[in-house]
Amino acid sequence: MSQINHEYINNYLVGLIPQHEDILKELEGYAEQHNTPIVTPDVAGLLKVMVKSVQAKKILEVGTAIGYSSILMGLSAGEDFSITTIEKDEDNAALAVQNIKKVGMEQNIKVLTGDASEVLDHIEGTFDMIFVDAAKGQYMDFFQKSIGKLKVGGIFICDNVLFRGMVAERSLLIRRKITIVKRLKKFLHYISNIDSLQTTIIPMGDGVSISCKLKEVVFDD
Template sequence: MVGENDRISSFINSLDPGNLPFLDELERAALEDQVPIIRKDTQALLKFLMAQNKPRNILEVGCAVGFSALLMAAYTDADTKITTIEKFEKRIPVARENFSKYDTEGKITLLEGDATDILKGLDPGYDFIFMDAAKGQYINFLPDCLRILNKGGLLVSDNVLQDGDVFESRFAVTRRNRTIHARMREYLYELKHNDQLNTVILTVGDGMTLSVKL
């Protein structure tokens, strides 16, 4: 069945018209450098959500080299603002260089440091939050994300299925991944049972959740 799912994803991705050329180049460079970036079907869903929701104030938790922030910038209106957070010192200068080259409308603001600390200092007013950071920290980031997300706003979380590990028994995953496994299960449960949220879990990419704040 895994092979069948791969074939389905490959077919769907083959229909995609692709991104702007500079995004394709950034994607190739990131993959060559083994920098994790969002998958093709995740990119397609993000572009759809940008068109559908037309967010004005976006927060991204987990910038890496800036690919997904630039993708969101490329497919939103000129007055959209994007704040993105990154703590990995090796990737910050690469992201800044990419923003300097390609964020021609000045939409993106990069905040350096640990998202746990930065989130606490952010004011409410975001209508779209994209969670794509350390998976074991999602559950810790959630309270502040809920605090700063507008009613009717959308919280999108990436990589929630952990390449299938999340639905396995904790004893079926490697010992070093058990903490992340437990925290992701806790996060998914909270998203589905929190009275402030209406959440759907999708098998797009490595699993995504879409949560509307009620």
């Protein structure tokens, strides 16, 4: 269930989405049983639309989990696609590799294990789309280390940017989450106001930001 929209709206919209009948349905069941975070059905639909809309063939993902969104985007990308995905948790990364092999995508999806803040420094090439769904307090760092790898005209997407509504409403704020919320606010303000990006933030799932790269981003020293 979405944590930032009325339940009846969320239930109606999710009810419109056809259920998966393949490996994705299996992974949805696993995620629910093991309390493993994966994208919500509406965000999954958004990712499929974005991949097809920009004809993304080279995708960078930060936060693999069990490989659900990697496989989802791969199925949407068609033939001759390449996804590089980073996962910090070794057990999740190993499970993701198994799931990717189940669908025969091991030649197209490369899982890198490690802290994305470090791994991103060693990734080369240019990507059509970047999807970030990892440690929320590090989104600005992930952005700074990856936006230069996104082609002009490419799409940069981040999930969970409203963080259970806490980013938008102070009364929802949990004390131990103050630092994460402050960092997310700073990140959202930044990507919404620089002229190198065209950004919109959608109250879907737990909040999704979508940015189109208009020109190269220059950071202050």
